[in-house]
Amino acid sequence: MTSAPEPQPGLVIANYGQTLLVEASDGASWPCVARKSIGQAACGDRVLWQAGRGDAHGAVVAIEPRRSLLARTDARGKSKPLCANIDQLIVVTSPAASAGASGINHSLIDHYLVTADLLGLGATLVVNKMDLAGELQAIKLRDEMARYQAMGYEFRAVSAKTRDGLPELGAQLKDRTSVFVGESGVGKSSLLQALLPDHEIRVGALSEASGKGRHTTTSTLLFHLPRGGDIIDSPGVREFRLWNISAAELARGFREFRPFLDNCRFRDCVHDGEPGCAVTLACEQGKISRQRLDSYRAILHKLPVVEYD
Ligand SMILES: Nc1nc2c(ncn2[C@@H]2O[C@H](COP(=O)(O)OP(=O)(O)OP(=O)(O)O)[C@@H](O)[C@H]2O)c(=O)[nH]1
Numbered sequence: 001m002t003s004a005p006e007p008q009p010g011l012v013i014a015n016y017g018q019t020l021l022v023e024a025s026d027g028a029s030w031p032c033v034a035r036k037s038i039g040q041a042a043c044g045d046r047v048l049w050q051a052g053r054g055d056a057h058g059a060v061v062a063i064e065p066r067r068s069l070l071a072r073t074d075a076r077g078k079s080k081p082l083c084a085n086i087d088q089l090i091v092v093t094s095p096a097a098s099a100g101a102s103g104i105n106h107s108l109i110d111h112y113l114v115t116a117d118l119l120g121l122g123a124t125l126v127v128n129k130m131d132l133a134g135e136l137q138a139i140k141l142r143d144e145m146a147r148y149q150a151m152g153y154e155f156r157a158v159s160a161k162t163r164d165g166l167p168e169l170g171a172q173l174k175d176r177t178s179v180f181v182g183e184s185g186v187g188k189s190s191l192l193q194a195l196l197p198d199h200e201i202r203v204g205a206l207s208e209a210s211g212k213g214r215h216t217t218t219s220t221l222l223f224h225l226p227r228g229g230d231i232i233d234s235p236g237v238r239e240f241r242l243w244n245i246s247a248a249e250l251a252r253g254f255r256e257f258r259p260f261l262d263n264c265r266f267r268d269c270v271h272d273g274e275p276g277c278a279v280t281l282a283c284e285q286g287k288i289s290r291q292r293l294d295s296y297r298a299i300l301h302k303l304p305v306v307e308y309d
């Protein structure tokens with residue numbers, strides 16, 4: 001019997017569930033399965049892997065230590081790694097088809113921003129499909145986003161269709177690993193396609209020839225930017241659940257709450273209507289927006305266990 005091939009370093013560039021696509025140092029990619037004992041590998045993981053014999057899949061035998069990990073929690077509270085070794089979250093939204101409202105899903109945005117803060121990652125808000133926004137809607141959007149900018153988050157208004165704002169977004173992605181997250185249909189894959197003209201990425205338009213199903217993204221995929229940096233496309237979500245964090249951690253994730261958190265009457269205040277709550281008072285005084293406090297409370301009520309620390 002010949003001995004097993006030497007493990008070599010690689011990068012997970014796609015996660016299809018059971019099968020991982022691993023990019024070798026020479027740029028070629030190989031389908032692999034992960035050894036059960038090593039835990040779940042995610043897109044963006046640096047791994048050690050062994051080539052398979054003949055047509056057989058390779059084997060991922062070790063996951064290198066991660067500098068960051070974004071995980072998703074399912075309805076039962078089970079956490080699943082989504083992508084690893086990322087530097088920033090690109091939170092993508094788009095204006096609603098109907099005029100009037102801005103159409104932005106604030107609760108989902110706030111979930112992602114809190115997640116980024118708690119993981120120590122950067123976050124940028126991107127509103128795509130600005131070509132569809134009417135004049136009034138565009139003003140309202142920029143107004144709402146100005147609030148996030150005041151908290152120190154980057155904001156970009158872009159259009160994958162007209163390419164408006166894409167050079168600026170591209171500059172922000174350079175030499176970093178970024179993951180595009182957000183609801184289904186907001187145009188994450190379209191933005192990646194616009195930034196990566198040499199790749200062919202399937203986007204959600206109905207196939208005109210067959211009229212069958214939308215090409216919604218179902219796997220997490222990593223692409224290299226031609227001028228340095230990696231971007232990861234992820235499947236759209238309706239809701240993003242935080243893992244089992246404490247109420248205190250959640251409140252700290254709302255970064256503009258921080259100056260008030262030590263001033264509540266009760267040390268274990270969760271800022272949900274308790275008397276003498278400094279966060280509620282700050283909201284009444286216009287120092288914290290109503291929408292953010294509502295978002296915080298909505299997330300608080302959904303935490304699997306509210307721990308007081
Ligand atoms: N008008 C307009 N349409 C866009 C723009 N960007 C994307 N679209 C359209 O929006 C639809 C959804 O785009 P996708 O890129 O597949 O959206 P996604 O966020 O990747 O969706 P999931 O993969 O399901 O999460 C497609 O029909 C795109 O052609 C844009 O800037 N302007």
Ligand SMILES: [Mg+2]
Pocket residue numbers: 188189190203204216217233234235236
């Ligand atoms: Mg997609």
Ligand SMILES: [Zn+2]
Pocket residue numbers: 264269270271272274276277278279280
């Ligand atoms: Zn309080």
